[in-house]
Amino acid sequence: MSAPPRVLTVAGSDSGGGAGIQADLKTMLALGTHGMSVVTAVTAQNSLGVQGFWELPADAVRAQYRSVVDDIGVQAVKTGMLASAELVETVAELIMGTDAPAVVDPVGVSKHGDSLLAASALDSVRTKLLPVATVATPNLDEVARLTGVEVTSEDDMRRAAAAVLAYGPKWVLIKGGHLQGDAVDLLTDGSEEHVLRAPRHDNRHTHGTGCTLASAIAAQLAKGQDVPTAVAAAKEYVTGAIAAGFALGGGIGPVDHGWRFREQ
Numbered sequence: 001m002s003a004p005p006r007v008l009t010v011a012g013s014d015s016g017g018g019a020g021i022q023a024d025l026k027t028m029l030a031l032g033t034h035g036m037s038v039v040t041a042v043t044a045q046n047s048l049g050v051q052g053f054w055e056l057p058a059d060a061v062r063a064q065y066r067s068v069v070d071d072i073g074v075q076a077v078k079t080g081m082l083a084s085a086e087l088v089e090t091v092a093e094l095i096m097g098t099d100a101p102a103v104v105d106p107v108g109v110s111k112h113g114d115s116l117l118a119a120s121a122l123d124s125v126r127t128k129l130l131p132v133a134t135v136a137t138p139n140l141d142e143v144a145r146l147t148g149v150e151v152t153s154e155d156d157m158r159r160a161a162a163a164v165l166a167y168g169p170k171w172v173l174i175k176g177g178h179l180q181g182d183a184v185d186l187l188t189d190g191s192e193e194h195v196l197r198a199p200r201h202d203n204r205h206t207h208g209t210g211c212t213l214a215s216a217i218a219a220q221l222a223k224g225q226d227v228p229t230a231v232a233a234a235k236e237y238v239t240g241a242i243a244a245g246f247a248l249g250g251g252i253g254p255v256d257h258g259w260r261f262r263e264q
C-alpha cells in the first residue's frame, strides 16, 4: 500500500481540540493525508478562552522539524501559532531549507481576543516568514496588524492583498470571515484574482476556522493541486465544517472536522 501525501503542521497545541495542532491533524486526516506536527507552544485553552501558554525553546522546535523532514519527508508545510520573534525566525529559516510549499497562517489573536503572538514578533513575520510563504492566509485583524490596512469592504480586500504581497509571499488569501454578509475570501498572486464566496452560517461555534482552512490548503497542495484549486477545495471543506460546528463547554464550540464522515 502506498503512503498518503505527508503534511506537516508547525503550530501551538489547543488542549480543547478545536484549533491549533489538533485542528490541523484532524483536517489532514479528513482530507486523506498523513499529518505530522512540530509543537511550538502549549496552550491551556477551552471554549471560554486561553487560560495560559508556554512556548517551547527554539532548539526543541528545530529538533522536531528535523526529525520529521530528514526521515519521513513532507509534501507541504503549514504554520500557525509561533508565539515569539525567535520562533518565527527559526521556523522561517527551516522552511527556507525545505523543498515543499508552505501555507503561512499568521495567527495573532484567538477568537476570544487572547494574544498568541508577541507584538515584538510582527516585524519578523513581515520580513522573514511572509517571504517564504507559498500562500499566506491572514484574517482581517492580522492584515490590519501587519499592513495597517483596515478592511470593511471587498474593495479594501484588494488593497490589503497588495500590501501583504509586497512582503513576498507568492499568493495571499485575505479571509473575510469577520465581515458581514456572505463569507467572502480573496485569493491573488498579484496577477490572477479569485473571489471565494460561501453562504455565512449563523453558527457561533467557529473555534478553529482559520487553522482548519490553512491546513486544508496544505493537504490539497500535498496532493499536487495548484494553489487556486487547493484553496477552492479547502474553502468547501471549512464551510461544511462551520455549518456542522457544535456546542462544547460554556463558550465558543469547535467546527466539525469530521463532518464528511457523519454525512451518511
Ligand SMILES: Nc1ncnc2c1ncn2[C@@H]1O[C@H](COP(=O)(O)OP(=O)(O)O)[C@@H](O)[C@H]1O
Pocket: 138, 139, 140, 175, 176, 177, 178, 183, 184, 185, 198, 199, 200, 201, 202, 203, 206, 208, 209, 210, 211, 213, 235, 238, 239, 242
Ligand atoms: N460564519 C461563517 N460562515 C461561513 N464561513 C465562515 C464563517 N466565519 C468564517 N468563515 C470562513 O472561514 C474561513 C476562516 O476565516 P476567519 O474566521 O476569518 O479566520 P480566523 O479563524 O483566522 O479568524 C474563511 O474562509 C471565512 O470566510
Ligand SMILES: Cc1ncc(COP(=O)(O)O)c(N)n1
Pocket: 011, 012, 013, 014, 019, 020, 021, 043, 045, 080, 081, 107, 109, 110, 111, 112, 116, 206, 207, 208, 209, 210, 211
Ligand atoms: C493553539 C492555537 N492556535 C490557533 C488558534 C486560533 O484559532 P481561533 O482564531 O479559532 O481561536 C488558537 N485559538 N489556538
